[in-house]
Amino acid sequence: MKISIDHIASLARLSVSEEEKSLFGAQLESILSYMDKLNELDTSAVDPTSHVLEISNVTREDVTAQSLDREDALANAPDKTEKFYRVPKIIE
Amino acid sequence: MELHSLGIAELRRMLDKGEITAKDVVSSVCSRIDAVEEKIKAYVTITREEAFAMAEEADRERAGGVKKALSGIPLAIKDNMCTRGVPTTCSSKILKNFVPPYESTVTAKLKERGYVLSGKTNLDEFAMGSSTENSGFHTTNNPWDTERIPGGSSGGSAAAVAADECIAALGSDTGGSIRQPAALCGVVGMKPTYGRVSRYGLVAFASSLDQIGPITKNVTDCAILLNAISGRDLRDCTSAPVEVPDFTAAIGKEIKGMKIGVPKEYFIEGLDPAVERAVREAIGKLESLGATAVDVSLPHTGYAVATYYVLATSEASSNLARYDGVKYGFRAEGKDLVDTYMKTRAAGFGPEVKRRIMLGTYALSSGYYDAYYKKAQQVRTLIKDDFEKAFREVDVIVTPTSPTAAFRRGEKTDDPLQMYLADIFTISVNLAGVPGISVPCGFTAEGLPVGLQLIGRHFDEETLLTAAFAYEQSTDWHARKPAL
Numbered sequence: 009m010k011i012s013i014d015h016i017a018s019l020a021r022l023s024v025s026e027e028e029k030s031l032f033g034a035q036l037e038s039i040l041s042y043m044d045k046l047n048e049l050d051t052s053a054v055d056p057t058s059h060v061l062e063i064s065n066v067t068r069e070d071v072t073a074q075s076l077d078r079e080d081a082l083a084n085a086p087d088k089t090e091k092f093y094r095v096p097k098i099i100e
Numbered sequence: 101m102e103l104h105s106l107g108i109a110e111l112r113r114m115l116d117k118g119e120i121t122a123k124d125v126v127s128s129v130c131s132r133i134d135a136v137e138e139k140i141k142a143y144v145t146i147t148r149e150e151a152f153a154m155a156e157e158a159d160r161e162r163a164g165g166v167k168k169a170l171s172g173i174p175l176a177i178k179d180n181m182c183t184r185g186v187p188t189t190c191s192s193k194i195l196k197n198f199v200p201p202y203e204s205t206v207t208a209k210l211k212e213r214g215y216v217l218s219g220k221t222n223l224d225e226f227a228m229g230s231s232t233e234n235s236g237f238h239t240t241n242n243p244w245d246t247e248r249i250p251g252g253s254s255g256g257s258a259a260a261v262a263a264d265e266c267i268a269a270l271g272s273d274t275g276g277s278i279r280q281p282a283a284l285c286g287v288v289g290m291k292p293t294y295g296r297v298s299r300y301g302l303v304a305f306a307s308s309l310d311q312i313g314p315i316t317k318n319v320t321d322c323a324i325l326l327n328a329i330s331g332r333d334l335r336d337c338t339s340a341p342v343e344v345p346d347f348t349a350a351i352g353k354e355i356k357g358m359k360i361g362v363p364k365e366y367f368i369e370g371l372d373p374a375v376e377r378a379v380r381e382a383i384g385k386l387e388s389l390g391a392t393a394v395d396v397s398l399p400h401t402g403y404a405v406a407t408y409y410v411l412a413t414s415e416a417s418s419n420l421a422r423y424d425g426v427k428y429g430f431r432a433e434g435k436d437l438v439d440t441y442m443k444t445r446a447a448g449f450g451p452e453v454k455r456r457i458m459l460g461t462y463a464l465s466s467g468y469y470d471a472y473y474k475k476a477q478q479v480r481t482l483i484k485d486d487f488e489k490a491f492r493e494v495d496v497i498v499t500p501t502s503p504t505a506a507f508r509r510g511e512k513t514d515d516p517l518q519m520y521l522a523d524i525f526t527i528s529v530n531l532a533g534v535p536g537i538s539v540p541c542g543f544t545a546e547g548l549p550v551g552l553q554l555i556g557r558h559f560d561e562e563t564l565l566t567a568a569f570a571y572e573q574s575t576d577w578h579a580r581k582p583a584l
Contacts, residue, residue, distance in 0.1 A: 016462050022458070
């Protein structure tokens with residue numbers, strides 16, 4: 009197994025330095041080989057657990073309720089313009 | 101006896117009798133913070149002004165005849181729970197200036213009950229770690245030996261309680277982050293059943309594992325705080341629609357006839373002999389109180405750490421996708437939007453968070469999903485079944501909380517896998533969703549506290565509290581204080 013750190017970093021939207029690449033590469037290899045011990049177990053007949061509680065489809069009444077004020081929601085934005093979050097141009 | 105060294109129950113009695121005021125309590129806690137915080141560094145933010153204002157309100161209400169469960173009691177909150185108007189950083193540079201526009205359900209419940217916020221406590225960045233050394237700001241020191249770590253990730257909360265820099269605290273526990281620091285700091289810490297406490301306003305790390313719980317000076321206070329924070333919340337669809345009992349009613353009941361299971365998989369190589377001795381003595385103590393100890397087996401224990409680090413990192417990689425420098429938090433400028441995301445996340449996250457995001461992204465990536473994520477979910481089922489089988493035979497399971505007492509700063513920072521193995525005894529409890537509590541059960545030769553973990557059935561925190569209180573009352577470990 010050889011991990012492509014560039015590919016993973018790009019999926020994770022994380023830029024990594026050359027130094028981080030070699031460090032993370034080695035560390036992830038070592039952690040993943042530890043995780044391979046899970047293959048000692050035959051789980052072909054075992055259902056996966058995504059959640060320990062048997063709760064599904066939690067719904068509420070379809071009524072309007074108080075939600076966050078726009079100003080409050082925008083207060084922490086690194087950049088904004090009146091009613092909107094502002095980001096670098098995305099259309100050429 | 102100084103007021104800051106007391107627990108919730110004692111202070112409430114004195115406040116109710118009118119012997120002291122909430123302002124007296126806050127003054128005492130603040131002067132304690134002034135005296136020892138430089139050595140401990142438990143807090144990220146100390147909310148002195150808010151604390152005095154809340155104490156004044158508590159005194160005014162009490163004078164008007166209003167009685168609330170936590171009126172005037174200074175509590176510290178781990179800095180990954182949103183407090184409206186008070187910075188909530190997760191000890192991450194990416195959230196350094198984040199001021200939540202809303203209140204988490206747990207702190208809203210504490211507010212309704214009249215609590216006083218003493219401050220927000222340090223943690224491993226985004227609760228990822230076992231020593232609080234991964235904080236993006238500073239390391240917290242263990243009050244019993246300031247050269248050592250307090251455990252993590254709720255290291256700030258546990259250290260603040262142990263050093264009397266608050267009366268009690270809230271932590272969060274994804275793989276042991278309440279119980280392990282509680283053990284290493286010589287205090288009581290409980291991870292309730294998954295779904296017992298609302299996670300609304302808790303900054304998400306691994307949503308199927310995260311749970312908020314109390315860190316306190318004794319078991320009675322744990323029950324009092326659990327009463328305050330439990331219950332279904334429409335804002336968290338994973339909070340369970342189950343009845344909340346009065347947990348304080350479990351305090352003081354006899355444990356005669358209680359069956360306690362001792363799993364052989366927890367007494368293994370790597371367990372510090374001093375920890376094993378303390379835990380074995382504690383089991384003997386529980387037997388002398390009328391409980392029966394029986395051997396049980398949790399055969400898949402050895403797979404828990406691997407299972408956890410696949411599932412927790414996968415969930416984290418998804419949960420932390422939101423930190424993109426658009427809606428809140430830090431932003432680094434890039435040449436276009438994607439470049440902005442990549443630079444923001446590179447500069448905002450610390451190394452352990454990056455490592456876990458990468459690991460989780462890998463486990464969920466095309467071609468590897470079945471081999472890692474699905475496989476780990478299947479092993480999770482086996483681990484959960486182990487507990488179900490054991491709980492057909494016994495009422496509680498007793499184990500060490502941590503394989504060793506507090507380790508030295510820097511001892512495990514170079515090898516992430518060694519750090520992950522510090523959680524070896526706490527992780528299965530999160531995977532199974534059952535409740536667990538750590539109580540002090542002795543000291544090593546170096547004078548470092550050791551924790552005893554009690555694990556219970558789903559939604560049976562009461563039996564844990566009964567057993568933990570009976571044990572606590574038969575020892576004086578909880579009454580010892582670090583010399584600071």
